[in-house]
Amino acid sequence: MNELVHSIIQQTTLLDRFLRYVKVDTQSDPKSDTFPSSEKEKDLARILAKELKELGVENAEMDSHGYVYARLTANCSSTRKVAFLAHIDVAPDVKGEGVKPMVHPNFNGQGIDYPNGEKLLASENHGLSNCKGHTLITSDGSTLLGADDKAGVAAIMSFVEFLKKNPEIQHPEISICFTPDEEVSAGVDHINTEQLNADFGYTVDGHLPGEYNFENFYAWGAAIKIQGHSHHPGDARGNMINAVRTASQIVARLPTHMLPETTMNYEPFIHAHSISGSVDSASVDLILRAFSEHDIEKEKDVVRAICNALQAEEPRLKLELNFNEQYKNMRPMAEAQPMCVDALKQAIASLGLNPVAAPIRGGTDGARLSYMGIPCPNIFTGGSNFHSTKEWTSVENMAYATATLIRLAEGIR
Ligand SMILES: [Zn+2]
Secondary structure: OHHHHHHHHHOOOOHHHHHHOOOOOOOOOOOOOOOOOOOOOOHHHHHHHHHHHHOOOOOOOOOOOEEEEEEEEOOOHHHHHHEEEOOOOOOOOOOOOOOOOOOEOOOOOOOOEEEOOOOEEEHHHHOOHHOOOOOEOOOOOOOOOHHHHHHHHHHHHHHHHHHHOOOOOOEEEEEEEEEHHHHOOHHHHOOHHHHHOOOEEEEEEOOOOOOEEOEEEEEEEEEEEOOOOOHHHHHHHOOOOOOHHHHHHHOOOOHHHOHHOOOOOOOOOEEEEEEEEEEOEEEEEEEEOOHHHHHHHHHHHHHHHHHHHHHHHHHOEEEEEEEEEEEEOHHHHHHHHHHHHHHHHHHHHOOOOEEEEEEEEOOOHHHHHHHOOOOOEEEEEEOEEEOOOEEEEHHHHHHHHHHHHHHHHHOOO
């Protein structure tokens, strides 16, 4: 194990922190129209602000929306300002209250048995066999663990704790921010970028050690409204224009090599996620996803061509197609500040890990933040199986995340 990682485990209370945080129920609520979506998210925000103060970060505070902000002043000549972010809420997909974390010291590298008879097996879980000898952490199998993203929160808190214990470590000005409601896609809705005040930042919200992310999809929606003409089916010949049939033809004509279920990595897709209506009128909703704007334009052309062809086949149809932009790829923003990704890659490599850039087939808070003026790649937390009852992480993996933050702080000049 890397020496810095070993020191972090020895000198900080990383495990205790993580266990403390996962026991606080912070599940966000997609049906809520308040912010944060569930008031209980603030329970953890308050704890974090208090603990930061106890670590000597006097300016730590929670704002009325449930964001926690704190600032570490530079102790070197660097004039750069960098932000570290993690989200406090957990996914609404499975039960998130009453988390009873299980600690498995000296993990055997093969698997563990849950009390309910279920198993977590290394043979079915990429990265788990690498944790042989680690202190593995899981839930009891009946709830989420909440490593997404309390592993990120704990990694950042241990980073602050380690800096306080090792004041000789030189770092630029660092802004810490814990955000609510990431899991309901609202994590930066009320973020205060002036208070964040950073040249660039990093979310600590990724997967296995070594992995980092600085590119995600360009995302557009396409809404197609179809106006047909209803008629008694017994007497429909030449009269009926069936909007239901047109809607299904649109979906059926999407190229099969451009679907979510047939693509991976950098391949773009068009996804029909909803279809509704009757003979008289129907609608089809698509999402378009690609890693380049060029590919997004090609996808729009595909959808336009399908609509135009159907229109030509039945001129009495009324077809209305509207595209709306949803989010953008953060890559151009991140690359506009080369130090941002380069320093991260170097920080990961300096720990003896292999830096692996993985494209995110979705959007992130960091992507939105990148277009609010703060380019924001994503760093691994060391966890896996997010949004499931078989979520897991290890103390060692989280310590690697903390160590990456230390090396980043040292490397950004
Ligand atoms: Zn997350």
